[in-house]
Amino acid sequence: MSGIRDAMVCQFGKPRGLLGRIASLIMQVRPSNRKRNLRTVDVVDIRPEDNVLELGFGPGIAVAEAARRASAGKVCGIDRSELMLEQARRRNRKAVDAGRVDLRLGAVERLPEFGVHFDKVFAVNVFMFWEDPIAVLRGVRGQMSAGGTIALTLQPRSKGATNDDSRAAASAMEAALREAGFANVRSTMFEMAPVSAACALGEVAAAPATAPRALQAMPSPVASVVLPFPSRSC
Ligand SMILES: C[S@@+](CC[C@H](N)C(=O)[O-])C[C@H]1O[C@@H](n2cnc3c(N)ncnc32)[C@H](O)[C@@H]1O
Numbered sequence: 001m002s003g004i005r006d007a008m009v010c011q012f013g014k015p016r017g018l019l020g021r022i023a024s025l026i027m028q029v030r031p032s033n034r035k036r037n038l039r040t041v042d043v044v045d046i047r048p049e050d051n052v053l054e055l056g057f058g059p060g061i062a063v064a065e066a067a068r069r070a071s072a073g074k075v076c077g078i079d080r081s082e083l084m085l086e087q088a089r090r091r092n093r094k095a096v097d098a099g100r101v102d103l104r105l106g107a108v109e110r111l112p113e114f115g116v117h118f119d120k121v122f123a124v125n126v127f128m129f130w131e132d133p134i135a136v137l138r139g140v141r142g143q144m145s146a147g148g149t150i151a152l153t154l155q156p157r158s159k160g161a162t163n164d165d166s167r168a169a170a171s172a173m174e175a176a177l178r179e180a181g182f183a184n185v186r187s188t189m190f191e192m193a194p195v196s197a198a199c200a201l202g203e204v205a206a207a208p209a210t211a212p213r214a215l216q217a218m219p220s221p222v223a224s225v226v227l228p229f230p231s232r233s234c
Contacts, residue, residue, distance in 0.1 A: 013129045015058070015081045024059050024087060032155065033125075036197045037062040039190045040122050040153045041069065043199055048072045050119040055108045055140070056080075056126030060088025063103065066120075067095045076102045076114040108136050117145040124153045127173055137180030141204060148204045150182060153190070155197035163189075166198045173200035 011023035027033045041062050046052055046069040057063050057077035067075045075095070079085055085105045095101040104112060108123075108130065121140055130136050140150065152173045156165040170187040177185045182202025190197040 012125070015083050017083075020081065020083045024083065028059050028061065032192055032194075032197075034061060035192060036153055036155050036190060037124050038065060039197070040124050040151050040199060041065045043188065043201070044120040044122055044149050044151045046070050046073075046120050051076070051116040051145075053077065053114070053118040053121045053140070053143070055121065055123035055136075056129070057088050057103065058084050058124075060084075060091040060103070062122070062124060063088055063092050063101060064095075067092060067101050070100075070120075073119070074100060074102065074114075074116055076104070076116070076118070078104050078106050078108055078111065080105065080107050108140070111136075111139045111143065114143070117148070118143055119145050119148045120150075121148065122151040122153070125155060125157075127152050127154050127169075127176075133173075133176040134179045137176055137182070141181055144204045146204055146206045150177070150202050150204075151199055152177070152201075153197055153199040155190075155192065156195055161195050163196050166196045170198035170200055173198065177202035 008019060008023065011019045015023045046066055048069070048071045050070045050073045052066045052070050052073065052075045054063055054066065054075070054077040057079050063075055063077055077088065079088065082105060085103060088103050089096050092101045092103070096103065102114060106112060109132070121144060127133060144150070154169040154173065156169060166189060170189070174185050174187055177200055183205040185200065185202045187198055187200040190199060
C-alpha cells in the first residue's frame with residue numbers, strides 16, 4: 001500500500017486535519033457508508049424509550065437516526081477524534097441542546113459513565129481499530145441493561161475485498177462477543193456493493209453470563225483472524 005493510501009486509511013481510524021475532513025466527507029456522502037449505518041440502526045430495533053450508545057460515531061449519521069427513533073430515551077456516543085466530535089455535535093445540534101444526545105470525546109477502551117444503562121449499543125466500521133476487542137466489549141456490557149442488544153457492523157473496504165472477508169469479519173466479531181460474555185450471538189449479512197457488510201449481534205443475558213469452562217480454556221479465535229481492513233497499526 002502506498003504511503004498516501006496508508007495515511008488516508010489511518011484517517012478513518014482517527015480523522016484529523018485536512019485529510020481527516022476528506023475522510024469525513026467520504027463517510028458522509030458514500031452511499032455504502034450511509035446504508036450500513038442505517039441498516040445497523042434498523043437491526044437493533046430502537047424503541048422510543050431506549051437508551052442507546054454508539055461507539056465511534058464519526059460524523060454522526062447513525063446518531064441522528066437513533067435520536068429520531070429513541071424519542072423518549074437518550075442517545076450517547078464516544079469517539080476519539082476531536083474533529084468527529086465537532087461535526088457530530090453540529091449535525092445533531094438540536095438534540096444535543098435538548099439534552100437527548102450526549103456525545104463525548106474519548107477512547108472506547110476507557111468508557112466513561114453516561115449515567116444510564118444502555119438498551120441498544122452499536123458500532124459501525126470501528127471494531128477493527130480496537131487493540132483488545134474483548135476488553136472493550138466487556139466494558140460495554142457492564143453498562144448495558146439485562147436483555148440489551150449490541151450490533152457490530154463491518155464492511156471490508158480494502159482493495160479487492162470479497163464476501164469471504166466479510167464472513168471472516170463476522171466470525172471474528174462473533175468470537176469477541178462470546179468471549180466478552182454476550183449471549184445469543186449470531187450474525188447477519190447486509191447485501192451491499194462492493195461487498196456485503198457483516199453485522200454480529202449479541203445480547204446481555206438476564207443473569208450475569210459466564211462462559212462454560214471448556215469455552216474459557218479455548219484459544220481465542222479473535223487474535224488469529226486477520227481482519228480484512230488495515231487498522232490496528234494506525
Ligand atoms: C471508519 S470511522 C466510522 C465512523 C462511523 N461509525 C460511520 O460508520 O460513519 C471510525 C470512527 O471510530 C473512531 N474510533 C476508532 N477507534 C476508536 C477508539 N478506540 N475509541 C473511540 N473512537 C474510536 C474514529 O475516530 C472514527 O471516527
